Amino acid sequence: MTSSTLTRLLEEMVSEGLILASGFGPSSGGRRPILYETNPEFGYFFGLEISRFSSSLGFFDVRMNPMSFTRWRMDEAMTPERVVDHVAANMKAILSDHKIDPRQVVGVGIGAVGPLDRERGMILKPLYFSSPGWVDVPICKMIEERTGFPAMLENGANAALMGEQRAMRGSKPMHMLYVHASVGLRSAMMSYGQIIHGSIDMEGAIGQMIIQTDGPRLNEDGNFGALEAFVSVQALEKLAQARAKMGGQAWTDKLRVPPDQIRYDHLLQELRQGNPPVEEMFRQAASYLGIGLANMINMFHPEMVVLGGALMNSFDRFYETAIEIARKNIYYYPQYEPVFTKGELREDAVATGAAFMVWKGMKIQ
Structure with a gap:
């Protein structure tokens, strides 16, 4: 890549708010190079875990730094409708607390107990839920209609593994x-x-x-x-x-x-x-x-x-x-x-991995 092409791309990313100039690096004889970093305020992500004993909601910036975590018990009262209402209320409170415009939220990743139909965003027929109603639940559609944020679905084990791999990225585990x-x-x-x-x-x-x-x-x-x-x-x-x-x-x-x-x-x-x-x-x-x-x-x-x-x-x-x-x-x-x-994340792995799934699929306009 030529220096002119690189400069143009960097300028475009700065103008889009994706990266920020963060200072100058050491000189090697000429002008000191400009250092850039990702802009943590470029976008935000929610990660939702839906499990049998307890569920959780995490909120992350574009660097995948956790900004908020909340967890609740999945008892007999936690029907799909009740869970969606609870999630929507918590999302609204989190955004208000951090003074973040909802339009900056890229999406919601959901890690749920299977079996699932990932393409249709549905929880099919999981066993052992305390509450009735968790059969053929169009969870992505319900979240999208209630919050206005696009949603993606993955099973909880896959989401947890994605989260743990990212947390261990320094050692670069691949298998x-x-x-x-x-x-x-x-x-x-x-x-x-x-x-x-x-x-x-x-x-x-x-x-x-x-x-x-x-x-x-x-x-x-x-x-x-x-x-x-x-x-x-x-x-x-x-x-x-x-x-x-x-x-x-x-x-x-x-x-x-x-x-x-x-x-x-x-x-x-x-x-x-x-x-x-x-x-x-x-x-x-x-x-x-x-x-x-x-x-x-x-x-x-x-x-x-x-x-x-x-x-x-x-x-x-x-x-x-x-x-x-x-x-x-x-x-x-x-x-x-x-x-x-x-693992590094343990009980936060599913919500983190679910948010990371959205992060990886983020489209830069």
């Missing part, structure tokens, strides 16, 4: 695996820096990986012996309930709830109190997850594996056990071993 273990199991893969999409949304496919022939299944639609029947919030609840009914579990007496009413929050309470039978349940689940991770790693051979979700953060031994079992079952180990991490 990555993301696994989220919580109410369900979700995964995403990236090769040469690009998200791998299947012909249909495959976010929850890892949960249907068969790891025990003729084993149990979590629900009527799942495979027998699938990973989700051993590693998920529902799987742990069902196991605890079954053991409580069989008797011999002294910790159930302390809960003061019938076996059928034992929930994940009760199990977390017992974990915090160092209850050995509950700790063993979680370690066993982590071991099964390690087998599932090894299967995916042996198939894909990523350089980095990011692990997220409520189970990963339940207690330290869960994460440690999962990666220990995975390492023992990796083909070519120890010559080949991916880096395991809980």
